[in-house]
Amino acid sequence: MEKELLPQESLSIIQNMIDKTKHSLSDGSHYFLLWGYAVFLGCIIQYSLLAIGFHEHYYAWSIILVAIVIHNIFIFRDSKKQKVVTFIEEANGQLWMGIGIAFGVMAIMFLKVGYQYCFPFYILFYGLGSFICGKLIKFKPLVIGGIVCYTLAAISVFANYPTQILITAFSILISYIIPGHLLRAKYKTLNR
């Protein structure tokens, strides 16, 4: 027969279990690093191709196809490991799915509008993703990265196309790559 619980014991069970789920947010830093480095490399390659006068400089962005394949491998691998889904993870997943769809739609829109205008909008959406994600998981470097991207998106419309590519590379460094490494370090410390 189970022993009678005292109110203090009940409270302690509730507190203890809530504490366990509070820290069960899974490490998503590899997604930031994957997309951060993919976009960063894309920018640097495209800028270099432009600088040497290569006409099809936009070929640099075929790197995104590689990133999509790796992204799906990550999702497959993570779904096997994940034993619990928190509300924050759920919201975060929906946020990035929404942003991913927006990037796809923008890719189609710029076929008509012209790719020379795309970078400020891409920077804006990088900022939106990292700002909201940073707020959701309470991680300041992402929030700061988001704010920097908002500012750079506004500034970049005044720059010429090659400079916009470099601004995009800098934006992704600040909003994905650096916070991605910091996030990874934070999870490593938490799970030590």
Added chain:
Amino acid sequence: MFKDLDPILHSQLRLAVMSLLIGVKEAEFTFIKENTNSTAGNLSVQVQKLKEAGYIEVNKQFKDNYPLTTCKITSKGVQAFEDYVKALQQYLDVGKK
């Protein structure tokens, strides 16, 4: 006047399960087992009781040819948990006086 403590929730393991599930969207049976330090047999019995009370939803499926059970709190379960915490609060407030 004291509110009666819900007998379904006023049990060590069932309360632990509900407290885990209140903070997440859903959790696998193995996650609950590891975090409550319970045995699979005892946990199955308690999960079944919570399910019969309508406090949780239990979903059984297969993942990579292995059975996978996930649990999720229902709105009835959330209400029962909130009522339980309020009743507990009354007991504790009286204890302080």
